[in-house]
Amino acid sequence: MGHTRLDTVGRRLLVLAALLLASICVHAAPPAYVLGGAPTSDTTPMRSCEPDVLSTLEQVEIPAPAGGWSGTPQAISVFNVFAGEVMVGLGDRVVCGRMHDARTRDSRFRSGVGLVVVPPAGTRDPVRVGWTPPVKQHWIPTIRIGGPSPVQQEDTLRLVVRTACLAIALALAFSALMGFIGARDRMFLVHAAMCVCLMLWQATLNGLTGYPRPWLPVGDSEPWWQVAFTAFGFAALLYGLWSQSGIVGRWPRLRLAVRWGVRLLVGVGLLVPLLPHAALRPVWWLLDLVFLVSVIGLTAVAVLSILRGDRRACAALAAAAPILALCLPARSVGQWAMEFRVELVQLGLTWFLIVMAYTLTSHFGQLRAQRDGMRQLADTDPLTGLPNRRAGLARLERCYAAARRSGAPLSVGFIDVDLFKRINDTHGHETGDRVLVAVGEALLTEVRHRNDVVRMGGEEFLVLLPGVDAAGARTRLEAMRLRIADAGKAVGADALQITASIGAATLTAGDDDPVALLRRADDAMYRAKHAGRNRVVDDRTQAATVTA
Template sequence: MGGRQWQYGTGAVLVVLLAWLAMPWPLQGAVAVSGRDYLLVGGATDEPTPHRACTPQMLSGSRQHVLVPAPPEGWSGQPQALDVFNVFAGEVRVQHGDREICGNMHDARTRDSRFRAGIGLVAVPPAGSHEPFLVSWQTPLKARWVPTLRLGAPSPVQQNDTARLLMRAACIAVAIALALSALMAFLTTRDRSFLVYVAGTTVMVLWQAILGGLSGYPEPWLPVGEHGARWLLSLTAASQALVLPALWRLNGGDRVLPRSRPAQLLVLWTLMALAALVPWLRWEHLAWVAQGLQVSYLSGCGLALLVGIWARWRGDRWSQAGLAALAPMLALIIADACGAQWLLEYRVEALQLAVTWLLMMAAYALNQRLGRLRQQRDELRQLAETDGLTGLPNRRAGLQQLGRHLERVNREGGPLVIGFLDIDLFKDINDRHGHAVGDQVLVAVARALRTAVRSQDEVVRMGGEEFLLLMPGMPREAASARLDRLRQRITEAGLALQVAGLEVTASIGLAQWRPGEDDLAALLRRADHAMYVAKRAGRNRVFDGEELDPPGPA
């Protein structure tokens, strides 16, 4: 019922979307030109280019100042672009001569529209001039998180800025896609692990948006304002609260050390409490929080690496995903310790790529978990619905299959015939030849029946020496002939066992579904009754129950 509701709901949503797209919406500001093969949208404007002047309030507080000097021979007289990246909080000021801009990474409206990943300025210094560019920014909370300044011709500088923006947006898009996929898996399986993944990925998306400045693009959609540092620290703590236990589990920590769960919960709730506390801390305390988060991150990655190596050494192949997820983070930690210039320049993009890889490995591990759950479910279903001796569906599974056939016949029409089979004198076979031979007889009969039908689901062991054959879509006369051939095959299968004095025969009762008269129990009763009539008539034969109890007039 739930699946049908889901299908109906999805269909209704698609119909609404198609209807919305098909409606002739007017294009605001569009100019339709008769006889032309183009469409002009928008219109002329009298609004000036946005320019945000710097104020003393913007430039207050602890700031760092840098002079970008001219070449020794002076400026060439050509346009120069200066772009500032990796400033995570506060205002960035870029000035040359009478040109000045103050921009905030968390509000794209405050920046030159030619620069989206950084705060940039294009100026044309006079030829031979030595006047430098003046740049200032809020002092970073972490000493190694230094800004990057790129100077050059406007076109390549802007291309580099655009490439950074695309990389940052792509990482967030991948994270959102993974979260939606996990949400669909949760709706299907109701496994809370997928819901935890969705929550963790959502936090990581917000963290990446703050880190890369996309929280303010094209307009602010998070209330960051002047509190970018607090937002970044708070989301960093929340991210670590989810990432560090996840790395521990991905690397097999919960399997190697089953009693580590209380420690994982302690880490999670401590970091979550710190994330909630950050907005209320004084500014001078935020640097301590940043250093503490750095220590917790390094410690968590180190412990995850050790437990992953230990688990892999013990033969835990599932820890490979955890070690793979950890590899980019370890590379960044080593590069940071070595002061690698590429990391200083592309720190945001490197961090986002590492986080994206982690999310992909976590999704891979969840899919592996889903596969194991499905395999376990299928194995349990196999045990619950399969006869252990013959490998045929048992009575429970067979009756469910018969019920599905009846629903289809009632809906689509067509014949449905069943045969109820009982091995003749099976108790005597057990008493005379032993139960081991009796089991061989059951297996041989099951094999003979299975090779004569289209699907294994159409042969059922009802219990003991009784079997049920389902023949949907087959006319009664053809079904009777098939059952008679099966009866002969059973005798041949008994002879193939080469047990002295063993003779295997079967009595089979046939019954056909009567729409409007029968139910499942009545159909089985008529087939069972026909089988007993075959036994009373001398065994080793097929009896058509429709001859014994003809259907009433239509």
């Protein structure tokens, strides 16, 4: 009665909640608009250009058109200045900023330092642009001038590409961490570290360490951060290419050289903060040279591995292709490659991480296949292919728990091949093995699932009959006994008589665990043997009756 009242009250509460929700949806009028934020009196946080800073900049002047300025708005944006101040000016309007300091930039520009001005019609004042001399000699700035809309659209496109590459690297890092939690394989942690390292390297190159707020303490130390993460990034790239190039397990000396090369790059990255500014350019040049030679060498090794039949090295070639393209001089590719150098570098690194994630997924699939194979071996009897004792007892526990929850019946049969020792002694152990295989096949014909027949050891088998009551179990086990009697034909020895003593037991309310059910079936099997063998005896049959 108590449970019925509670169910009635619960249904009434659900009906009232549904009616209340429906009334809210029907009668509540949606707002005309949503207003967020609040008015502000803050001015644009543009930083002034200090005279001592301007004196250190490399400056160029872009002349006005032949007939002077048209009087329409002009947008000027400067990209790919990786460190130091950038100055953009036209007439009296001059702005300064850094790529890594989003707070000092015009809100209309996110990927570069920009300026929008309206020069008076007919004036000929040139556009003045200045930048800090680059640490990497060939990484020259890109200046874009034109209408505000196309210049800002290009700036937005650059931002989308840069942020998307960072987001992909971060997502792959989290995916690798989840893989490590599931597989406990060190390779997943290594891949996560590679993703984070390359993500930080990208952020120091594209200025997103300061967007939308500074989240890395780059400050005035952009060159040191860039060179350090270049070393770390090269180490991650070389390690990834090495692991996929096919030299793992081959060429021990080359493998040792790659390992020490990766350690050397990491060590250089750790020592970069101690270097003076004048030493950064030669160190960066040396890093590029070592990386280029290493990538070419590992690519050649990958080709050799493929020629030797190791198709796994195809991943190394796929990952190395854009990296090798980025090592080419920008002038040999075209002006567009110089303008979009940062975006191309990020896309190449993102492609590398995607290929590495693919190989990691393949490795995870191999681990799962190996684990499943080992589990199959651990749970399978090698002779009959049936579940062994350990797997059978585990399945019995699951069937027992399911029967207790649902109230469905559960029966088991314990089978012992009669006089099996005599079969071995008379016909040989090879024939005895064939007998066990034939008995297992005979039992399988009367069950729904292969895992319901278990070889417990020696000549003993266990049959699980979930959902079968005592009468049904007796009928099913009797059919099995008859099939076992015909197993001699399958063995190829017509004169061989194969019989089995079978004990049956059905789950009762007094069984506290599956062991009690199994014990009663075992006892019934021994009563069947004492009663003359080749018969089925259930746990409810009295010993005296059987003997009679």
